Amino acid sequence: MNLSNLFKPLLASAMLTIGLAGCGTNQTDTEGDKAASKPKTTENQEVNIYTARHYEVDDEIYNKFTEETGIKVNVVKGEAEELIERLKREGKSTQADLFVTVDGGVLTNAKQNDILQPVTSDIIDKNVPENLRDVDNNWIGLATRARIIAYSKDRVSPEELSTYEDLTSEKWNGKLLVRSSTSLYNQSLLASFIELNGEEQAEKWAKGIVNNFARQPDGGDRDQAKAIAAGTGDVAIMNTYYVGLLANSEDPEEVKVAESIGVFFPNQETNGTHVNISGIGLTKHSKNQENAIKLIEYMTDVEAQEILSANNYEFPVNPKASKPELLESWGDFKMQELNFDTLGEHNKKAIEIFNKTGWK
Template identity: 60%
Template sequence: MRNKIVAGVLTFLSAAVIVTGCGGTNGGTKGENNSGTNGASPSASAEATAKPEKSGVVNVFTARHYDIDFAMFDQFEKETGITVNEIKGTAEELVERMKREGESSEADLFITVDGGVLNYAKESGVLQPIESETLFSNVPEKFRDKDNNWVALASRARVIVYAKDRVKPEQLSTYEALAEPQWKGKVVARSSTNMYNQSLIASFIELNGEAKTEEWAKGIVANFARDPEGGDRDQAKALAAGIADVAIMNTYYVGQMLHSKDAEEVKVAENIGVFFPNQETTGTHLNISGIGLAAHAKNKENALKLAEYMTSKEGQEMLTNGSFEFPVNPAAELPQLLKEWGQFKTQDIQYAQLGVNNKAATELLNRSGWK
């Protein structure tokens, strides 16, 4: 089994303990991967030899916390024999730890959400250029850092979600239109501290400038049905409860709710619709999850193998059928739900600009009164 390690705990451990916990092959759970067959029956021995040999480890510092990621790591282990050790934490915690530990860092891959955060990791010096023709073949140039310090793993659209019983799609058009008086008391969204909202605002600054974006943000605040609270799922639930008519949400939450084990979440998702705004203007806001190669990766070859696997056609189909994000590999087939949503125009901006404009976006949100 893979080792699952929380970054906050490991902060207080020495490097020697980390190495022992992550890469040791004697005893513990790692022992079950050994190829020895003492005492085994002939059939058991044959089964053991059919499995891939142990081929070392790859240490993944990840800020993603989706079950499908863990399932992919397990599948990768089965196919390659490479043990995947997950070190989990917030992106900021993981980047700071990689900076602090420098050359002694055990990080091989860094995985996180948001183009701005990936740019922050690059600017912090904790990543190195990737050299992999397979990876570049899997991921189009528009989904890669210009210096190849990171590549996208998946993309997610931040859209307008509406209550089907109270709003018709033809009443919707653009993000900008949500600031108009007709939506007063009918809009909900997450708080201004939420990274997804900050990146949305950062994209508007890039496309429309600060003045127009601030005017829009003030209009949205004036139209809020309640003060921002909760996550994207809570915005969907506010629509179902009649608190608001429209919400700003990421599409993958709708997909996850529709396939939830919680019957109430399914019911909520069945009663909301997804609308891709700005199709006649600047396009729908698209953000990414991404993978970076750690600056001091000690298992570089294994790290690249995992990145190549996760961005392969098969890996992308497994990932997006579990997370309901959009694949970045054009060869991957979309989940049925995403096919039903259809194709849509997206913003034409560099994902790094989400990070470049983050400070301005945060200050703008504060000035606008977006709590």
């Protein structure tokens, strides 16, 4: 039975089938070799992905993987929570081999719901540093993004900026922009503060941020940057990759927005800048485990990592991969040192604090 046909009635509007006629592969781990070599057979070969990442560059990488290996990639796209629930519901009958998502808290949730299994691969271990992999290898990092302070180049000097905590001070009253507390990025940011500083200090910080709102949270991270350019506020908490997307947009107005804001990495003298992660995990009941692991190896190899970073402006997890010029221009920075599992462990408490402090 053709698995791609099984996928169509399940989630037709979200399904994207990528690839050429399937073939087997011959994998080597010789230094300098690609993660997957040319096909040897013409048997039906495929790998099936449930993904909460909806980026064109991911599809481009899947397509290149198919071209180089002959393994067809079938993709079902959806929201992370619904995909996790679907994997739980389908159990052993699932056709999904890989689960892909953004946010360390979501990856923790997937692990805790027992829908993933450990991945063993020397190639992956070489490609991805230990701190960017699950401690049990239930998921592997694909890319990271830093949650930084964006600021108006016209109205703010970077010397005025220092830490996330400083954003609660009087000087930023009525000048701070940030998206809703429903954002996973904000939930994980606060969860990191709970882990590093304790619940009391995390609540104090959230309340101070609310007191300094330039407006009630509205829109996504790009909208916060646009609000800075429009003069609604002077500083914003946002992810780095949105700055890259704005700077390289086909819309000249978005390019102007990117040119008007600066990027500041906070807490360089204390706990470091908060970093979140996108990751990929092998499903517990994968039917195509060998192909699935080959795809993880491919996606964490230098070539795919550079494609991902150059197109989506995320930081590569493979330290050998080069970064696009914009990311290089920001320089190196100190990142928070914590286990990504803690983002999921403190998620519920973070939401409680947001509700208590009036961060809508």
